[in-house]
Amino acid sequence: MTRYGLIGFPLTHSFSQRYFTDKFAREGIPDTRYDLFDMPDISALPTLFDLSGLRGLNVTIPHKQAVLPYIHRLDPSAEKIGAVNVIKLESDGSRTGYNSDYYGFRQSLTDWLTTLNRVPATLQALVLGTGGASKAVTVALTDLGISYKFVSRTKTDGTLTYAELDTVIADYHLLINASPVGTFPRSDEAPALPYPLLTAQHLLYDLVYNPAETKGMKLARERGASVHNGLRMLELQAEKAWEIWQK
Structure with missing residues (x-):
C-alpha cells in the first residue's frame, strides 16, 4: 500500500484528503491512500517517517516552518519562502521540501x-x-x-x-x-x-x-x-x- 497524508493541527476538515481520495478513485490509482495525521507536536514527525509505504506528505498550519529541521534539502521556491507544504520521501531515505502554495x-x-x-x-x-x-x-x-x-x-x-x-x-x-x-x-x-x-x-x-x-x-x-x-x-x-x- 502506497501512502500519502497531511500533517497539521487541528485537522478538523481537509480539502486534501477529499481531493486525493477522489483522484485515486477517478483515475484508477490502485493500492494508494491519503490519511490525516493530526500532529499537535512536530516532534512526532520522525516516527511518522517510518510508516510503511509512506512516500509523501502535505504540511499545513502550524508546521510549515517547524518541519524545516527535518528536511535534508529545499526546492528553490521553498527556500525563498522559508516554508514547506510538501515533503517528498526520496528512495535514498532523504527528504526534500517544496512549496506548492x-x-x-x-x-x-x-x-x-x-x-x-x-x-x-x-x-x-x-x-x-x-x-x-x-x-x-x-x-x-x-x-x-x-x-x-x-x-x-x-x-x-x-x-x-x-x-x-x-x-x-x-x-x-x-x-x-x-x-x-x-x-x-x-x-x-x-x-x-x-x-x-x-x-x-x-x-x-x-x-x-x-x-x-x-x-x-x-x-x-x-x-x-x-x-x-x-x-x-x-x-x-x-x-x-x-x-x-x-x-
Whole structure:
C-alpha cells in the first residue's frame, strides 16, 4: 500500500484528503491512500517517517516552518519562502521540501488576470495578513513584478493598518486576503476593507475557499469589483504535490 497524508493541527476538515481520495478513485490509482495525521507536536514527525509505504506528505498550519529541521534539502521556491507544504520521501531515505502554495497561487492569479485582460506589472497589491499564507503570496507577487504592501491590524514598519486604507485604496487595485477571516464557521466576518470605496477596477482574491463566496467577496462584488476564491489555488497546489511525489 502506497501512502500519502497531511500533517497539521487541528485537522478538523481537509480539502486534501477529499481531493486525493477522489483522484485515486477517478483515475484508477490502485493500492494508494491519503490519511490525516493530526500532529499537535512536530516532534512526532520522525516516527511518522517510518510508516510503511509512506512516500509523501502535505504540511499545513502550524508546521510549515517547524518541519524545516527535518528536511535534508529545499526546492528553490521553498527556500525563498522559508516554508514547506510538501515533503517528498526520496528512495535514498532523504527528504526534500517544496512549496506548492507558491505554484498554486501564482498560476491561479496569472490565469485569472489573463481572463480579465489585466497586466500583472501594472497592478499594486495589498496583502491582508502577515501569517504563513502571506509568504507564498508575496514571493509570487515579486516574481510577477507586482509591488505590494502588507495590511495588518497592528502598525509596524512596512505595513499599513486597516484604518489607513481609505487614503490608499484607490491606488491598490489588487486586494489579497491571506488571512483566515471569513472562513467557515465564522462566515459572517469579512476583512475590514473600505468596501464603499471599491470600484470595478478592483480585484479581490480571497484565499478562503469555504464558503465559496465569502462575505468579503460579496461586499466587494456589490461594489463592482471582480472576485476570486481560493479553490483553484488548492486544486493547483494539490496537483503540483502529486507531480512532485511522482518524480
